[in-house]
Amino acid sequence: MxxxxxxxxxxxxxxxxxxxxxxxxxxxxxxxxxESNSTESGEVADxxxxxxxxxxxxxxxxxxxxxxxxxxxxxxxxxxxxxxxxxxxxxxxxxxxxxxxxxxxxxxxxxxxxxxxxxxxxxxxxxxxxxxxxxxxxxxxxxxxxxxxxxxxxxxxxAVGQFDFEERIAEGEKPVTIVFTGVNGVGKTTTIAKLSEWLADRGYSSVLANGDTYRAGANEQIGEHADRLGRELISHDQGGDPAAVIYDGIEYAQANDIDVVLGDTAGRLHTSDDLMAQLEKIDRVVDPDMTLFVDEAVAGQDAVNRAKEFDAAAEIDGAVLTKADADSSGGAAISIAYVTGKPILFLGTGQGYDDIARFDPEALVDSLLGNE
Ligand SMILES: Nc1nc2c(ncn2[C@@H]2O[C@H](COP(=O)(O)OP(=O)(O)OP(=O)(O)O)[C@@H](O)[C@H]2O)c(=O)[nH]1
Missing domain, CATH: 1.20.120.140 (SRP54, nucleotide-binding domain)
Structure with missing residues (x-):
């Protein structure tokens, strides 16, 4: 990495x-x-x-x-x-x-x-x-x-903006609702599944809510993760209102004593005004406890620019950088927090459910300087 x-x-x-x-x-x-060295470098003025x-x-x-x-x-x-x-x-x-x-x-x-x-x-x-x-x-x-x-x-x-993610979950009023935003195919859905496991490992239950009512096959895709992990999935038919799905997720969590609602959204281009407006609506109607922006570490500066755009449409609380395992440059990992003022909270490090790590700025700096 x-x-x-x-x-x-x-x-x-x-x-x-x-x-x-x-x-x-x-x-x-x-x-x-x-002396002859300093003479060569021009230090003897006269x-x-x-x-x-x-x-x-x-x-x-x-x-x-x-x-x-x-x-x-x-x-x-x-x-x-x-x-x-x-x-x-x-x-x-x-x-x-x-x-x-x-x-x-x-x-x-x-x-x-x-x-x-x-x-x-x-x-x-x-x-x-x-x-x-x-x-x-x-x-x-x-x-x-x-x-x-x-x-x-x-x-x-x-390290800009870092906060204790687990403490927020522990201390937040239940259910804690987290909405995930980002462009297509960067690993949002996989990240939601990984985080559901990460939370379970720490004793928190979660329900998945598929706010991606835009793309055909989205329900099946997240449904496969839910089945494999044994989680409940809340979904509506394609074309439905994404805010309503996440709202149903919150109601399900309240009724079933679930700690966290993980709400997916349709991957959208930050240049698509309609879809960005929809994101603003989800933000307004659901009023999530956290909005996490997901992008690929390998996208470099594109990821940084997209983080800014998504933050402007629906304010983000932090970012998850996926595919860090495939990234050699590290540009996005170094830049996103400083540019957006919002911390990177997790790194995706592979395709397995356990391949997610809490972003640790000190550890990353040590690793970059070869002091692991
Ligand atoms: N190597 C690697 N692959 C990952 C990581 N996270 C996700 N992927 C892969 O990236 C691909 C896309 O992931 P999805 O979760 O389907 O992406 P998405 O953003 O939900 O895509 P849309 O639903 O189209 O918006 C899948 O093949 C994942 O296995 C990661 O941290 N490392």
């Missing part, structure tokens, strides 16, 4: 390590090399065009640390002397120029991974802020610094 993105994040760590290693002060007895003069000035700077500080000082950049001092006291200084190329590459890598633009920018800003001007004890390697910065930056966008 998300292997492509993991590789890209790991490359960023290596890039920063490489670029900071090249301007760390050289070990004792090798000052001339350190260096003459004459190569011989540059070499002479390099030698005299190497001989006198204080002179080196003034000669190398250029604005806010730490001088070679400051860096040498930091090195001697066991600290590392990261400079803007160390991050410039790796951050550019990271931005490209995130965009290639289908991370939404504003999310990629937010991640870069956090990494830059966390790392720039930071000086830490040298026991922390540059790699650890990068990892801490990436960890914070990713968690900042991924």
């Amino acid at each position: 998300f292997d492509g993105l993991k590789d890209k994040l790991s490359s960023f760590r290596e890039d920063v390590e490489e670029s900071t290693a090249s301007d760390e002060p050289a070990p004792e007895g090798d000052e001339s090399e350190a 260096a003459s065009a004459d190569a011989a003069a540059t070499a002479a000035s390099t030698e005299s700077e190497a001989a006198d640390g204080d002179d080196a500080e003034s000669a190398d000082s250029d604005g806010n950049e730490p001088s070679t002397f400051q860096r040498a001092k930091a090195f001697a006291t066991g600290r590392i200084i990261i400079e803007e120029e160390d991050l410039e190329d790796p951050l550019w590459d990271l931005e490209m890598a995130l965009l290639e991974s289908d991370v939404e633009m504003s999310v990629a920018e937010r991640i870069l800003d956090t990494v830059r802020e966390t790392m720039l001007g930071e000086s830490r004890k040298q026991v922390e390697t540059t790699g650890e610094l990068v990892e801490a910065a990436l960890h914070d930056a990713l968690l900042d966008v991924i």
Whole structure:
């Protein structure tokens, strides 16, 4: 899961390590090399065009640390002397120029991974802020610094809006009604069946209500899941009013002491005004306790855009990303919560009823950074 993105994040760590290693002060007895490095990177502001003069000035700077500080000082950049001092006291200084190329590459890598633009920018800003001007004890390697910065930056966008789903079920007035929205074929019906099992594993009973009165064969499809799981299915004939079906589901749950009503809706394109209006009606009439938007992780930015559109039609409380098992990019998983302000609550990880996992931002970040 998300292997492509993991590789890209790991490359960023290596890039920063490489670029900071090249301007760390050289070990004792090798000052001339350190100085010639900084000369090459243009830090000796007044260096003459004459190569011989540059070499002479390099030698005299190497001989006198204080002179080196003034000669190398250029604005806010730490001088070679400051860096040498930091090195001697066991600290590392990261400079803007160390991050410039790796951050550019990271931005490209995130965009290639289908991370939404504003999310990629937010991640870069956090990494830059966390790392720039930071000086830490040298026991922390540059790699650890990068990892801490990436960890914070990713968690900042991924964990937006998280809440305790199970607690909401436990504390909500019964029956708790959950309506599922999304486009066709992304795995809504399968997700409802999986969640019914997930709830049963935690001691909550549920009834399925098929609000997809639009598509021929929808009753049979969800009916198969209901039969296999031994759940009651509430359905009306094709063409019926979806809000009425879910309402019947709620009445059935009340009469039979069922904890949760799981209401399916017809898959619809977010561009279809009629069907989106129908969704607004379900929202108004049924007034569900939660509306969950379901989409495929593999859909990347399309999933992010659809989440925004569905949220606008019938406000969502969270998202379920299916087919995460088939997704290498991770773009939707990283972007949806930050863009919509609503959390990802579950990941679908396969076709079996048990293939659903509560979305855990910390665990995902650890896994992306290779710390599972
Ligand atoms: N690999 C994988 N496949 C999944 C996952 N979730 C659902 N699927 C598969 O995706 C396909 C579509 O799932 P459905 O549940 O029929 O999709 P839907 O959104 O209800 O479709 P409509 O009823 O047409 O709107 C099925 O073959 C599911 O088995 C998942 O997490 N991983």
